Amino acid sequence: MTTTVQEVGAGCHAWLRLPGGWGQTNLGLVVGQGESLLIDTAWDQRLTRSMLDAISPHTDRAPISLLINTHPDGDHWWGNAELPGAEALASDSCATAMREEATPEKLLALRRVAQLSGRVPGRAGAVGRYR
Numbered sequence: 001m002t003t004t005v006q007e008v009g010a011g012c013h014a015w016l017r018l019p020g021g022w023g024q025t026n027l028g029l030v031v032g033q034g035e036s037l038l039i040d041t042a043w044d045q046r047l048t049r050s051m052l053d054a055i056s057p058h059t060d061r062a063p064i065s066l067l068i069n070t071h072p073d074g075d076h077w078w079g080n081a082e083l084p085g086a087e088a089l090a091s092d093s094c095a096t097a098m099r100e101e102a103t104p105e106k107l108l109a110l111r112r113v114a115q116l117s118g119r120v121p122g123r124a125g126a127v128g129r130y131r
Contacts, residue, residue, distance in 0.1 A: 015051050025075045031058050035065040041079030044104050048079025072097035078104050
């Protein structure tokens with residue numbers, strides 16, 4: 001898995017996990033004057049810390065003050081705890097679903113089952129082969 005930070009516009013960056021797949025969320029960063037906005041966090045706190053280190057050249061002078069969670073899938077917000085000083089925003093329906101989302105440990109177990117089922121030929125193994 002390769003990670004990279006790419007500028008996608010003036011003050012706008014994307015943290016990408018390539019080639020992508022389950023739990024390999026791409027994140028957005030908008031850098032303003034003195035503060036930044038982060039769009040989603042990663043699968044877990046360790047991966048989020050890695051992402052924060054990678055984007056630190058952009059956020060050292062403009063710390064992240066606002067975090068927007070785009071939807072309730074855990075791979076988009078389980079790393080929120082790495083940003084205790086940032087205000088986190090999500091829609092009401094997203095916030096409700098986030099409270100009901102499976103823990104990272106349960107999602108990891110699901111991922112392992114999917115990898116195993118991906119070995120099954122034909123349509124039965126198609127979900128496990130999703131990348």
